[in-house]
Amino acid sequence: MASPQDHAYHLLNEYSNGFMVSQVLFAACELGVFDLLAEAPEPLDSAAVVARLGTSSHGTELLLDTCASLKLLKVEVRGGKAFYQNTELSSTYLSRGSPVSQRNMLLYTARTTYRCWGHLAEAVREGKNQYLQAFGVPSEELFSAIYRSEGERLRFTRGLQEVWSVCGRSVLAAFDLSQFPLICDLGGDFFKDPLPEADLYILARILHDWTDDKCSGLLQRIRRTCKP
Ligand SMILES: C[S@@+](CC[C@H](N)C(=O)[O-])C[C@H]1O[C@@H](n2cnc3c(N)ncnc32)[C@H](O)[C@@H]1O
Numbered sequence: 242m243a244s245p246q247d248h249a250y251h252l253l254n255e256y257s258n259g260f261m262v263s264q265v266l267f268a269a270c271e272l273g274v275f276d277l278l279a280e281a282p283e284p285l286d287s288a289a290v291v292a293r294l295g296t297s298s299h300g301t302e303l304l305l306d307t308c309a310s311l312k313l314l315k316v317e318v319r320g321g322k323a324f325y326q327n328t329e330l331s332s333t334y335l336s337r338g339s340p341v342s343q344r345n346m347l348l349y350t351a352r353t354t355y356r357c358w359g360h361l362a363e364a365v366r367e368g369k370n371q372y373l374q375a376f377g378v379p380s381e382e383l384f385s386a387i388y389r390s391e392g393e394r395l396r397f398t399r400g401l402q403e404v405w406s407v408c409g410r411s412v413l414a415a416f417d418l419s420q421f422p423l424i425c426d427l428g429g430d431f432f433k434d435p436l437p438e439a440d441l442y443i444l445a446r447i448l449h450d451w452t453d454d455k456c457s458g459l460l461q462r463i464r465r466t467c468k469p
Contacts (some may be wrong), residue, residue: 251264263305267351270335270344272296274308277325279336284317284324334407341407346400353397357376401428401446411444423468431459436466 243251269275277293278285285293287302294301305325313335314325328338334343355462357364360371369380374388388394388460418424418441425439427447432455436442442463448456 261467262311263351263355265304265311266313267336267347268353269304269308269313270347271351272304273314274304275331275335275344276337278314278325278327278401279332279338284315284326286322286324289324319329341403342406343400343403345396349387349397349400352393410445427463431462436462438466438468439466442467 256336274290274293274294276436277290282388287298287305290296290305291298292300305323306316307316308331309325315328317324318324324339333339333341333349336342337344356375357371360374360437363374364371370383372378372380372383372386376389378386378389387397421439421441423439424441424443425437426443426445427436431447444459444463447459451459
């Protein structure tokens with residue numbers, strides 16, 4: 242029987258290696274493994290995946306098997322050969338053709354968020370985000386890192402839409418919104434641009450980015466613009 246010490250050691254390993262799970266997910270997404278398998282008419286072996294993705298044989302085999310062990314892929318062995326296909330999770334959330342795909346959000350997490358988290362100890366020591374170390378931009382200008390290229394800007398914007406495609410319905414169904422005919426989800430340059438007039442404003446994923454002073458300035462702007 243496993244001792245409490247065994248459990249503790251197991252937990253320690255899970256925590257310290259947790260980033261590898263994220264990286265397997267990110268790499269498979271970035272390489273297009275889930276898109277390829279979603280578009281293939283039948284399960285593919287690793288040689289077929291290698292041929293289509295132009296990746297190394299050894300690396301691809303390891304990646305596919307790791308995805309299978311994480312339940313991101315299903316594997317079936319026929320004639321001594323492994324054939325891979327998407328699981329429900331990967332076909333629903335990871336392949337780009339799915340209406341609720343989260344692929345762009347994952348790639349944003351991989352390329353932006355992950356890089357900042359590599360500096361967490363420093364962030365705690367200094368009490369501020371690490372965009373300067375990760376991207377060379379001042380900590381208060383985090384969006385210039387997020388929007389560092391047109392490709393990254395598009396990825397982030399599409400990623401935000403992807404999250405709404407999954408969570409939007411429950412957010413909107415959580416309250417009786419029948420008295421608010423026009424609802425505005427705030428985005429863009431809301432400190433400077435005129436705010437669109439609306440009956441209700443949603444500040445999803447906004448306030449946590451700013452100081453209390455900035456937030457109270459923004460809430461006052463909204464109060465002035467909000468329909469009575
Ligand atoms: C995390 S997004 C949330 C957007 C939207 N509410 C959603 O949930 O999809 C944050 C928003 O802040 C905006 N933003 C970034 N920097 C800004 C700045 N300096 N001034 C005003 N708005 C900014 C971005 O354009 C983006 O639309």
